[in-house]
Amino acid sequence: MATNAEIAARLLRDAAGFFRSVGEQNAPLKEHMDNNAQAFEVMAERVETDPLGEASFGQPAPDGGDETPQE
Numbered sequence: 344m345a346t347n348a349e350i351a352a353r354l355l356r357d358a359a360g361f362f363r364s365v366g367e368q369n370a371p372l373k374e375h376m377d378n379n380a381q382a383f384e385v386m387a388e389r390v391e392t393d394p395l396g397e398a399s400f401g402q403p404a405p406d407g408g409d410e411t412p413q414e
Contacts, residue, residue, distance in 0.1 A: 348394040355387035 345353075359380040366376030389396060 348390050352387040352390045355383045355390065359383035359387070 362380040366373035
């Protein structure tokens with residue numbers, strides 16, 4: 344049986360796929376949708392690797408990447 348964190352990560356990844364699909368079908372929105380997709384992918388990764396971790400938006404990611412989600 345899947346855990347809540349696994350289901351949440353799957354839903355976040357599915358949402359990221361939706362945003363990417365919308366962006367591919369609408370060039371003026373592509374950059375914005377790609378940013379949204381990236382934010383959902385970051386959260387999916389966080390839920391999978393540290394489901395009880397505290398959010399530190401605006402802080403550098405442990406791997407040095409920028410994890411500030413874009414709207």
